[in-house]
Amino acid sequence: MHIHSSIAEMRAALTNRGRIVLVPTMGNLHAGHIALMTSARSHGDTVLATIFVNRLQFGPNDDFDRYPRTFQADCDQLAAAGVDLLFAPTEADLYPEPQQYHVDPPEIAHQLDGEFRPGHFRGVATVVLKLFNITQPQVALFGKKDYQQLMVLRHMTRQMALPIDILGGETVRADDGLALSSRNAYLSSAERAEAPRLHRVLNQVSAAVRAGEREFARLEREAASELDQHGWKTDYVAVRRQADLQRPQPREEHALVVLAASRLGSARLIDNVEIDAVGSR
Amino acid sequence: MHIHSSIAEMRAALTNRGRIVLVPTMGNLHAGHIALMTSARSHGDTVLATIFVNRLQFGPNDDFDRYPRTFQADCDQLAAAGVDLLFAPTEADLYPEPQQYHVDPPEIAHQLDGEFRPGHFRGVATVVLKLFNITQPQVALFGKKDYQQLMVLRHMTRQMALPIDILGGETVRADDGLALSSRNAYLSSAERAEAPRLHRVLNQVSAAVRAGEREFARLEREAASELDQHGWKTDYVAVRRQADLQRPQPREEHALVVLAASRLGSARLIDNVEIDAVGSR
Structure with a gap:
């Protein structure tokens, strides 16, 4: 090389x-x-x-x-x-x-x-x-x-x-779901054990949306709250359109993505999960 | 083609x-x-x-x-x-x-x-x-x-x-000095007769600088004033460094350029004249 x-x-x-x-x-x-x-x-x-x-x-x-x-x-x-x-x-x-x-x-x-x-x-x-x-x-x-x-x-x-x-x-993940990132090196071992929650929470939001839930703002609040209850400081959890990251329009079908950024100890971690096209009523 | x-x-x-x-x-x-x-x-x-x-x-x-x-x-x-x-x-x-x-x-x-x-x-x-x-x-x-x-x-x-x-x-000019420009088409015939003053005034500033004049602000004011006295509305006349169009630094030698923009009737004309490197005390 x-x-x-x-x-x-x-x-x-x-x-x-x-x-x-x-x-x-x-x-x-x-x-x-x-x-x-x-x-x-x-x-x-x-x-x-x-x-x-x-x-x-x-x-x-x-x-x-x-x-x-x-x-x-x-x-x-x-x-x-x-x-x-x-x-x-x-x-x-x-x-x-x-x-x-x-x-x-x-x-x-x-x-x-x-x-x-x-x-x-x-x-x-x-x-x-x-x-x-x-x-x-x-x-x-x-x-x-x-x-x-x-x-x-x-x-x-x-x-x-x-x-x-x-x-x-595609994002490559550790076995426990944590997205690989250079910034994972900032995590203590206790933080590293907690870190997969970010992906789990995104999967929960994704599952709720796929199950028909359309109160995105509530899902976002609950997800951020769950993280923060476990020692995270969350910048955002957001359900957005894949194509342009704008908020989904009511009553239109979009391919969506749930994105989050949250700080755990001295690391600021980001992650996201794509959701196939769903109606957003 | x-x-x-x-x-x-x-x-x-x-x-x-x-x-x-x-x-x-x-x-x-x-x-x-x-x-x-x-x-x-x-x-x-x-x-x-x-x-x-x-x-x-x-x-x-x-x-x-x-x-x-x-x-x-x-x-x-x-x-x-x-x-x-x-x-x-x-x-x-x-x-x-x-x-x-x-x-x-x-x-x-x-x-x-x-x-x-x-x-x-x-x-x-x-x-x-x-x-x-x-x-x-x-x-x-x-x-x-x-x-x-x-x-x-x-x-x-x-x-x-x-x-x-x-x-x-290089700028191409009419015989009377007016820089060729698509916007010259906006000039009435009276304005067209007046238009070469822009280049003349820039040449006057250039000549003064080459003769050792270093009160650029006064030269700029006088040039704008001469134009405006003849029916122009001048946006600026400015002596600047060729390389970056910043104001010349005192006591440094720069290649300079005199630039102007002025409105005559419904035309906004621009022009400039380069001046070889001169000290600017």
């Missing part, structure tokens, strides 16, 4: 590489990332991973400084997964000067995670646009655990007329 | 075209545009012009509706100038849904023309980014008459890590 940090070298290495499949990451790779790499192989000729902890998408109180960085182990995993190329720029490579031009996403990016992480999706969209411009892939894969991110990037790509297919990879 | 309006057709027509040189326009072409097309020829293998009157860069009180549209004559001129391909999308092609993702430019885009045309450069940057993504050129040419636009697009391109060289074409 060839590793590049400079933009010019990365570009040079991508000539005559056929159909390029990009998998951007912030490193500290786990089985969820590796599943994306494996899936990527089937979508093109060259699998290109990136590792970059993007300061632009972290708020002043976010965990940029302590975000786990495990570069050598990441490289080993990527090589073992058959990844062809790794782009791992430094901040000086990607932001040689303060970033003054940004992608400005619409209102939906200021809801849900965007409400609790102001500027987050602006930072995500901007760095991903730069990565797209540098690597010019035909396909890019992102995990569904970051569901809102996937939607923002899919819409940005379409609205900016980028010739890139955006694909989502 | 092949003409395309759909994005998919345009993309298909651009495969195996070698080095692509893009010249975006809003149509109603004059000798300034044609000079860009001729220059484009020397920078690559395929010269691609675009014609699109971009609603996104017009304010509610701007001249979107009356902006001159002369498509057939434009096509004849482009073909005669040896342009290979024309991309002329409709609004439905380029904005099949309301544009919700934008390029957000920095503070400088809210000064000068940006102060008097709020959102203008956001609209320009967004549409040009889309045109770049659709056509993926190696080089793009823009006229220097829209000096601030050229700077914004150059900076956006660099900051978004787009592999595109942005080149500026």
Whole structure:
């Protein structure tokens, strides 16, 4: 696996590489990332991973400084997964000067995670646009655990007329249901034992909706309350439309998704569960 | 010359075209545009012009509706100038849904023309980014008459890590000095006779600066006053640094530019004159 940090070298290495499949990451790779790499192989000729902890998408109180960085182990995993190329720029490579031009996403990016992480999706969209411009892939894969991110990037790509297919990879979970995440490393062992509740609660909401329950606001309140009674501090639990993360319209059938973000100890965990199309009366 | 309006057709027509040189326009072409097309020829293998009157860069009180549209004559001129391909999308092609993702430019885009045309450069940057993504050129040419636009697009391109060289074409002028512009068509014959004063006044400021004058604020006021005394309504006259359009720093040597926007009758005209590097004490 060839590793590049400079933009010019990365570009040079991508000539005559056929159909390029990009998998951007912030490193500290786990089985969820590796599943994306494996899936990527089937979508093109060259699998290109990136590792970059993007300061632009972290708020002043976010965990940029302590975000786990495990570069050598990441490289080993990527090589073992058959990844062809790794782009791992430094901040000086990607932001040689303060970033003054940004992608400005619409209102939906200021809801849900965007409400609790102001500027987050602006930072995500901007760095991903730069990565797209540098690597010019035909396909890019992102995990569904970051569901809102996937939607923002899919819409940005379409609205900016980028010739890139955006694909989502299924969330990979531990045996007890906890979605794999680099931020799970912040959990104490007691918190780790409690953490699967997030997924269980989302499954409960999903089951209630599938059973015909349509008082989404009550379901959301009850789910948040159950988490908070067990020591979580919940930012949101929300039933939304899969396509655009807007609130479901009454009396329309939509494919839905239940999303949540909640803090347990010093970790802020997010997760979601998709629900097939249901009427929402 | 092949003409395309759909994005998919345009993309298909651009495969195996070698080095692509893009010249975006809003149509109603004059000798300034044609000079860009001729220059484009020397920078690559395929010269691609675009014609699109971009609603996104017009304010509610701007001249979107009356902006001159002369498509057939434009096509004849482009073909005669040896342009290979024309991309002329409709609004439905380029904005099949309301544009919700934008390029957000920095503070400088809210000064000068940006102060008097709020959102203008956001609209320009967004549409040009889309045109770049659709056509993926190696080089793009823009006229220097829209000096601030050229700077914004150059900076956006660099900051978004787009592999595109942005080149500026010299302003083409009528014999009496008036910069060619589609908006000159709004002038009555009396106004047309008055219009060259804009360039004369900019030349006066330039001459004063080259002669050592450094009270830029006074020069700007006097220039605006001279215009206004002759029936103009001046938005600004400004001496700025060429590189970033910031105000010159005292006691530093900069390449400067004098820019102005002023309204004469129902036309809002802009122009500028570059000044070679001078100390600014």
